[in-house]
């Protein structure tokens with residue numbers, strides 16, 4: 001994705017936040033301003049986090065959504081900023097900056113004995129750690145695998161936030177909380193359903209044929225793979241990306257060395273296969289990045305016989321397993 005496109009997405013996000021607060025206030029002038037700000041910041045933060053968690057599986061189900069993956073980090077940091085704003089507003093308006101006052105006020109709103117503000121605070125701690133370490137400096141210092149392990153904690157934060165919101169809603173009375181609860185389950189159910197659907201789709205695609213007596217591993221027919229397109233396939237229990245460049249098929253590791261992004265969901269730009277997550281590029285013929293960059297991915301030799309393309313010899317050995 002170009003820098004211009006990224007700026008456009010940032011501008012769209014800024015506009016959304018402006019419309020959310022300004023338009024929301026125009027639509028709901030009833031509650032006083034403090035209550036409105038607390039609720040508006042909480043709702044938008046939760047919606048954005050649900051969107052962040054939905055983008056990965058959505059991109060696996062619907063290829064155009066990969067363009068939005070590129071923006072996921074900015075969405076995540078914006079979510080954290082809204083969450084921090086919400087926490088600050090609650091602490092200021094409801095407790096005069098005294099956390100003990102907030103806990104006293106939430107005596108009847110507990111989950112397994114834990115006051116709901118504590119759940120929200122724990123989620124915010126996780127999101128803060130993620131936001132602070134979202135820069136590439138930490139990625140390079142820790143390595144992609146360790147960095148990614150920390151950032152998988154977003155699911156724990158999401159679970160804590162979901163319980164935080166639900167516990168708060170459960171203490172309300174009347175029909176509106178029920179309507180809100182319905183909306184809550186629809187929002188939470190979306191990333192869950194998308195993850196399940198993407199998992200089912202990938203499991204179906206991960207059935208690799210065994211090598212033949214000649215050692216060739218059949219990968220399938222790629223006659224429909226357009227120029228500049230890529231597709232992930234499973235070979236010998238591991239994933240590789242098949243790319244068409246200048247009419248010829250090439251195979252590289254499906255795993256981007258930056259943050260393990262799926263190169264098979266990228267496409268060729270300026271002669272390089274571009275990772276859909278943050279735009280790292282690799283020459284499909286050599287696996288090398290553009291001049292001046294040292295990142296590279298493994299390449300694999302292919303043989304096409306008739307309509308079928310085979311992996312000729314997995315060298316270097318494939319190392320990344322397909323998820324079961």
Ligand code: FES
Nearest residue numbers: 256258259261275
């Ligand atoms: S995972 Fe970041 S560029 Fe590939």
